[in-house]
Amino acid sequence: MDMPKTDELIARLSREPRTKSLSPTPVVVIGTTLAVLLALTLSIEWLKPRADLAPALLAENHIFLLKLIFTVGVVVATLPIVRDLSVPGRRIGLWSALAAVPFLMVIVLALREFAAAPAGEWSHHLQHASWLECLWQIPVLAIPAFTILALSVRRLAPTELPRAGAYIGLAAGGIGAIGYAFHCPDDSMAIVAVFYTLAILEMTLLGALVGPPILRWGRREIR
Amino acid sequence: MHNIDAQLGTLWEQARAGSESAYRAFLTALATPLRSYVRRQLLRYGRSESETEDIVQEALLAIHEKRHTHDQDIPITAWAYAITRYKLIDYLRLSEKDARALPLEDIEQTVGSDSMQLDVRLSVRKILAALPEGMRHPIELMKLMGHSAKEAATLTGQSEAAVKVNVHRGLKAMARSFG
Numbered sequence: 387m388d389m390p391k392t393d394e395l396i397a398r399l400s401r402e403p404r405t406k407s408l409s410p411t412p413v414v415v416i417g418t419t420l421a422v423l424l425a426l427t428l429s430i431e432w433l434k435p436r437a438d439l440a441p442a443l444l445a446e447n448h449i450f451l452l453k454l455i456f457t458v459g460v461v462v463a464t465l466p467i468v469r470d471l472s473v474p475g476r477r478i479g480l481w482s483a484l485a486a487v488p489f490l491m492v493i494v495l496a497l498r499e500f501a502a503a504p505a506g507e508w509s510h511h512l513q514h515a516s517w518l519e520c521l522w523q524i525p526v527l528a529i530p531a532f533t534i535l536a537l538s539v540r541r542l543a544p545t546e547l548p549r550a551g552a553y554i555g556l557a558a559g560g561i562g563a564i565g566y567a568f569h570c571p572d573d574s575m576a577i578v579a580v581f582y583t584l585a586i587l588e589m590t591l592l593g594a595l596v597g598p599p600i601l602r603w604g605r606r607e608i609r
Numbered sequence: 610m611h612n613i614d615a616q617l618g619t620l621w622e623q624a625r626a627g628s629e630s631a632y633r634a635f636l637t638a639l640a641t642p643l644r645s646y647v648r649r650q651l652l653r654y655g656r657s658e659s660e661t662e663d664i665v666q667e668a669l670l671a672i673h674e675k676r677h678t679h680d681q682d683i684p685i686t687a688w689a690y691a692i693t694r695y696k697l698i699d700y701l702r703l704s705e706k707d708a709r710a711l712p713l714e715d716i717e718q719t720v721g722s723d724s725m726q727l728d729v730r731l732s733v734r735k736i737l738a739a740l741p742e743g744m745r746h747p748i749e750l751m752k753l754m755g756h757s758a759k760e761a762a763t764l765t766g767q768s769e770a771a772v773k774v775n776v777h778r779g780l781k782a783m784a785r786s787f788g
Binding site for chain 2: 392393395396397398399400401402403404405407408409410472473474475476542543545602603604
């Protein structure tokens with residue numbers, strides 16, 4: 387057999403000590419930027435922005451702004467973890483628990499809202515809410531973002547594929563939710579805390595499941 | 610051990626700066642501990658040591674192709690071992706799926722015997738067709754059309770190292786499906 391000997395392989399590889407490939411941070415940043423732009427475009431073209439976008443931006447209850455802070459926060463807190471999971475031998479520190487902070491924030495705000503609202507208003511709100519739309523439209527916005535992010539990370543070297551897939555799903559879910567926030571007509575923190583979170587978790591789960599086959603890199607001998 | 614870490618670290622930095630000789634020394638020095646690591650792990654999983662060299666080569670190739678993912682603050686050995694471990698697990702998982710593993714020599718002998726040749730050729734074609742493009746193409750070029758590895762590399766756009774690995778891997782996969 388003309389199995390290449392290890393020495394020959396080394397001799398061949400060593401002719402190219404330099405690499406032109408981008409390092410992990412720019413790869414993740416570029417992928418995320420593209421993913422966000424795509425989710426926003428989809429949201430504007432397909433879902434259409436809410437009619438009262440300008441007043442919502444200035445509304446006294448700041449709920450639209452809080453939605454943006456929450457969703458952007460999820461993405462920003464998750465990206466360093468995605469990046470670190472793309473580098474072999476890099477341990478994910480305790481600070482990765484920061485990814486939970488945006489979720490805790492909306493849960494607290496939702497509980498405050500719940501405590502302040504008159505008894506009837508909450509169920510009234512749920513009945514008229516777009517929560518069902520939220521549960522599928524966020525993932526639809528998030529799936530292209532997931533694809534872009536996963537293909538970016540595949541150019542790096544993730545070694546724990548289900549975990550990397552889950553965090554990419556979390557980031558993509560956050561990106562989908564940013565897009566959805568521009569459309570979402572319901573200004574309720576409870577909706578955000580429950581249904582945005584559920585939609586983002588759907589993407590996280592999906593990411594953990596489809597992550598391994600998509601992220602597997604350097605397989606030269608697939609049968 | 611610490612000595613080796615530091616030595617490898619220095620070579621790696623010189624390699625990143627563009628030194629071919631440092632890179633060569635780095636890969637050569639790295640191959641030895643990787644080899645004993647892989648051998649230990651194979652034995653631990655009750656596997657044959659004979660697969661060691663395949664896995665070491667795959668790990669070296671992966672280290673080369675993913676060299677842009679090394680962070681300066683991670684020891685180069687920790688990074689290289691993480692890649693090797695990934696390759697090893699991937700290899701074990703893939704080959705475990707196929708309990709009918711057949712040594713490569715068997716298929717070569719079969720192809721060589723006259724009486725069965727036509728039959729065998731037909732099924733070889735069939736099995737070959739099931740391989741992914743990246744492996745099938747170099748095998749066809751080298752084994753059926755008689756091109757050299759270098760020519761096959763130019764024709765497929767793969768590196769010569771990748772062509773050789775692909776052919777080797779492809780034949781092995783074919784041998785397995787043959788059983």
